[in-house]
Amino acid sequence: MPQPLENATFTNSFVDELAGDPSRENVPRQVPGYHYSPVAPTPVAAPRLLIWSEEMGAELGLARPPEQGAATELLAGNRVADSMRPYAARYGGHQFGNWAGQLGDGRAISLGELPGQDGLRWEVQLKGAGPTPYSRRADGRAVLRSSVREFLCSEAMYHLGVPTTRALSLVSTGDAVVRDMFYDGNAHPEPGAVVARIAPSFVRFGNFQILLAHDEPENLRALADYVIRQHFPELGEPAPEVYVAWLAEISRRTAEMVAHWQTVGFVHGVMNTDNMSILGLTIDYGPYGWLEPYEPGWTPNTTDFTNYRYAFGQQPRVALWNLTQLAQALTPLVPDPELLRPALNQFVATFNRAHHVRLLAKLGLTASNDEDADKQLVGALLPAMEAAEVDMTIFYRQLAHLTPRLLAASEPVESLGRELLAAASYAAPDDAASASLLVWLAQYAARLRQEPATLEAIRAGMLAVNPKYVLRNYLAQQAIEAAEAGDLAPLHTLHEVLKRPFDEQPEQEALAARRPEWAATKPGSATLSCSS
Numbered sequence: 001m002p003q004p005l006e007n008a009t010f011t012n013s014f015v016d017e018l019a020g021d022p023s024r025e026n027v028p029r030q031v032p033g034y035h036y037s038p039v040a041p042t043p044v045a046a047p048r049l050l051i052w053s054e055e056m057g058a059e060l061g062l063a064r065p066p067e068q069g070a071a072t073e074l075l076a077g078n079r080v081a082d083s084m085r086p087y088a089a090r091y092g093g094h095q096f097g098n099w100a101g102q103l104g105d106g107r108a109i110s111l112g113e114l115p116g117q118d119g120l121r122w123e124v125q126l127k128g129a130g131p132t133p134y135s136r137r138a139d140g141r142a143v144l145r146s147s148v149r150e151f152l153c154s155e156a157m158y159h160l161g162v163p164t165t166r167a168l169s170l171v172s173t174g175d176a177v178v179r180d181m182f183y184d185g186n187a188h189p190e191p192g193a194v195v196a197r198i199a200p201s202f203v204r205f206g207n208f209q210i211l212l213a214h215d216e217p218e219n220l221r222a223l224a225d226y227v228i229r230q231h232f233p234e235l236g237e238p239a240p241e242v243y244v245a246w247l248a249e250i251s252r253r254t255a256e257m258v259a260h261w262q263t264v265g266f267v268h269g270v271m272n273t274d275n276m277s278i279l280g281l282t283i284d285y286g287p288y289g290w291l292e293p294y295e296p297g298w299t300p301n302t303t304d305f306t307n308y309r310y311a312f313g314q315q316p317r318v319a320l321w322n323l324t325q326l327a328q329a330l331t332p333l334v335p336d337p338e339l340l341r342p343a344l345n346q347f348v349a350t351f352n353r354a355h356h357v358r359l360l361a362k363l364g365l366t367a368s369n370d371e372d373a374d375k376q377l378v379g380a381l382l383p384a385m386e387a388a389e390v391d392m393t394i395f396y397r398q399l400a401h402l403t404p405r406l407l408a409a410s411e412p413v414e415s416l417g418r419e420l421l422a423a424a425s426y427a428a429p430d431d432a433a434s435a436s437l438l439v440w441l442a443q444y445a446a447r448l449r450q451e452p453a454t455l456e457a458i459r460a461g462m463l464a465v466n467p468k469y470v471l472r473n474y475l476a477q478q479a480i481e482a483a484e485a486g487d488l489a490p491l492h493t494l495h496e497v498l499k500r501p502f503d504e505q506p507e508q509e510a511l512a513a514r515r516p517e518w519a520a521t522k523p524g525s526a527t528l529s530c531s532s
Contacts, residue, residue, distance in 0.1 A: 003063060004065070005062050005065060005074055005075070011083075012113065018035040019222065021133070028135050030102055031102070037088050038087050039133065041126055041129035045173060047073060047076030048072065049072045049169060051170045051492060055499075056198055072171060081111075087110055088106075089104060090210060091204055093275075094325055101213070106134045109132065122198050123200065128140070128195065142192065143193065146286065149288075149476050151195050152476060152479070152498065153471050154166050154167040155495065157282055159501055160467060162264065164281055165277070168196040168198050170195055171194045171196075174192075203277075205276040205329070207278070208278075211223065224243060224333060247340055251344060257280050259358055262316065262355055265291035265312070267310070269288045276326075290393070290470050290471065292392070292393075293389040294382070294391075301527075302528065303530050316355075327341075360378065364448065365451060368450065385437065390426075395424040396466040400466055403455070403462065414442075421434055426515075469501045469511055472515060
């Protein structure tokens with residue numbers, strides 16, 4: 001029977017087992033020598049529950065809270081239950097490739113852990129719950145704009161099957177928060193909000209990096225041992241060889257996650273080392289976006305417009321670079337740093353395999369005896385998609401529907417290809433731009449006919465892995481603007497639709513449409529920044 005949140009009993013393994021800052025001074029400061037700082041959320045004026053994840057609530061055995069009441073007060077940070085021991089974690093990181101020193105949970109406060117139906121313990125963390133010692137010059141708050149995006153994308157990614165943190169609730173605060181969305185001198189008040197986000201752990205690569213940077217080997221070992229015992233117990237008791245196996249497993253999980261990103265068209269936007277989960281989960285939903293025209297060089301993050309370090313096509317390379325920084329942080333735990341190198345090779349091998357297998361599945365293909373030919377076929381598709389400026393999501397979905405006619409071979413492949421381009425391309429009809437895609441489609445049709453499965457099975461398999469609905473930025477922006485005006489219906493509709501991304505849902509056809517022209521340049525729909 002689901003219980004009210006206010007009746008739930010929290011455990012606090014991170015606080016119980018690791019080194020806590022003895023100071024209760026909640027001012028921005030360096031916190032050397034500790035893993036976390038105890039800190040309480042700062043109350044807000046008028047908390048109100050805007051949306052709740054029924055699935056995550058059920059996993060935690062929690063009843064849906066009323067719009068206002070004790071549970072909503074807890075989710076806003078206005079109350080702290082007796083069993084909670086709230087804290088902000090200390091970490092550092094490389095931001096855009098440069099070491100940034102101490103960062104830490106500047107506006108995220110973990111309340112403790114709740115047991116899940118799956119036997120895991122889930123950490124509950126409030127984002128936007130007020131300042132902590134790691135807030136630097138910030139106010140510790142979050143705006144409704146970014147909080148809607150975090151809630152929706154966390155849950156959308158989960159239903160796509162992508163490894164991710166989760167969201168439990170979104171609460172408006174009744175307070176205004178001043179933000180400069182593009183750091184261009186146009187700061188103005190926005191409505192504030194708090195997201196309750198959920199994960200088995202929010203430990204990041206940067207939690208280890210700060211301990212190496214400050215020469216804290218005992219704290220480094222204690223954190224590594226805690227994470228292994230709590231989250232990787234299958235590896236055995238911590239020891240040098242276990243640390244090596246652990247890094248290999250982190251590399252494997254990270255590779256699987258990024259392969260998912262690359263095959264659904266997700267661009268994280270800010271892959272700093274402090275935004276990389278030690279569990280291989282997508283974490284910190286900020287200036288993310290979804291490929292619409294297939295463009296490997298695209299990033300939605302205006303902060304990254306100088307070097308495009310975190311562009312879509314760069315994500316695998318950056319993930320490996322980040323893992324290399326984590327390996328460096330772990331060197332005090334092993335007798336020879338060279339022992340860690342094969343663990344990094346695990347990323348490359350896993351990513352290449354997972355990415356290829358996922359792309360084959362999107363095309364309705366199974367591995368053949370001629371792997372090189374399959375790799376050549378898949379590899380030729382991506383530049384062809386770029387040249388034709390096709391919408392990645394729509395292209396794969398329409399290709400699935402087109403498969404029966406391709407296999408029937410009763411219509412010219414070129415006419416089918418032009419039909420596909422008409423549905424999926426953002427470019428004006430151009431024979432030169434579409435030529436490579438039309439050539440590829442003929443090669444694909446020939447390869448498809450080698451598949452042993454029935455036509456119905458091939459099409460069903462493609463529809464099961466090629467989503468019709470993803471959280472396009474313009475859809476999120478429409479829901480945000482409506483919510484800011486007091487209309488929550490678009491937010492709730494989008495949330496429900498994104499729970500079934502592979503279903504047709506004909507009544508919601510508009511949410512699967514190509515990005516409209518106005519959204520190509522509109523702030524929040526085309527471009528974002530780290531401001532939230």
